[in-house]
Amino acid sequence: AFTWDLPEARRLVGAWSKYYPVVRIGGPALGDQTAMDFVPGRYIKQGVTFTSRGCNRKCPWCMVPEREGRIVEIKDFKEGHIIQDNNFLQCSQAHQSRVFEMLRSQKEKSEFTGGIDCRLVNPWFAEQLLTLKLGQVFLAADTNLSIKKLEKAREILREVPRKKLRAYTLMGFGNDTPSKALRRMERVWDLGVTPYAQLYQPPNTWIEYSR
Numbered sequence: 682a683f684t685w686d687l688p689e690a691r692r693l694v695g696a697w698s699k700y701y702p703v704v705r706i707g708g709p710a711l712g713d714q715t716a717m718d719f720v721p722g723r724y725i726k727q728g729v730t731f732t733s734r735g736c737n738r739k740c741p742w743c744m745v746p747e748r749e750g751r752i753v754e755i756k757d758f759k760e761g762h763i764i765q766d767n768n769f770l771q772c773s774q775a776h777q778s779r780v781f782e783m784l785r786s787q788k789e790k791s792e793f794t795g796g797i798d799c800r801l802v803n804p805w806f807a808e809q810l811l812t813l814k815l816g817q818v819f820l821a822a823d824t825n826l827s828i829k830k831l832e833k834a835r836e837i838l839r840e841v842p843r844k845k846l847r848a849y850t851l852m853g854f855g856n857d858t859p860s861k862a863l864r865r866m867e868r869v870w871d872l873g874v875t876p877y878a879q880l881y882q883p884p885n886t887w888i889e890y891s892r
Contacts, residue, residue: 682724684710685887709748721759728789730761732780736768738798740823742854744884762789762816769793770801781809790816796849799827802834810838815845819877823851825861828868835872848874853881853890 690706697704707713708724719731735749745767752771760783769777784791791813797820810818818841822831831848838846848869852862866876880890 682709683882684885685882686710712748719755719759721761725765726763728761729763729765729794730759731755731765732758732776733766733769733772737771738768742823742851742881758783760787762787763792763794766795768798768801769795770798770803770806774805777806777809781812784813787814790814792816793818795819796821797834799830799834802837804837807837807840811840815841817845817847820846820848820874822848822865822869822874822876823854825865828865828872831869831874832872835874843873843875846874847877850876850878851881852878853888857881 687710690710694704694706721727721730733752733754735752736743736745737751739746749767752768754772754776758780762784764780764784766772769780772780794817797818799820799822802820818838820831820834822828835846850862850866850869851857852859852865862878866878869876880888882888
């Protein structure tokens, strides 16, 4: 999936080639356009599914728009209890309704781990969450500006407890500093959301951060 995984992937190709005549390497890191051909349990843990691909935003730190393009709803999405869509709330409400209906039929607790766009959180979405056996919901709070959007989203999701509500909190992008990132995460916590810190890594290089 990620370019920094390629050296290990190539090592594994060499290792498995000793036992099998054909060993292939591929995936998003190599530009393969296989996003719509998702097979549950392949390369990622069982239970994860995608009901849409792409995103209409163009956040400067994100590779999704370049790799997957604008939002596309998957009509015949596979069942699963972990929704990994890049921007689920950009999908039509009709599509979202189908996904919620599917989730209500799952035995496992539902999770939204792709990062829910705080700007699009609305009362209807909040109500639908309350119909689920909810495990956790990840919001996105990547910048200081997004913290303000998170505050509004938290109010709409006021019936979701902190232990089930997390927020991806980007660190290290642009002119960010440890002190700025710390203040941002503390603000997320103060809003009743658990911050999930993520150190920025560009697509084609690897930044060695100090401890």
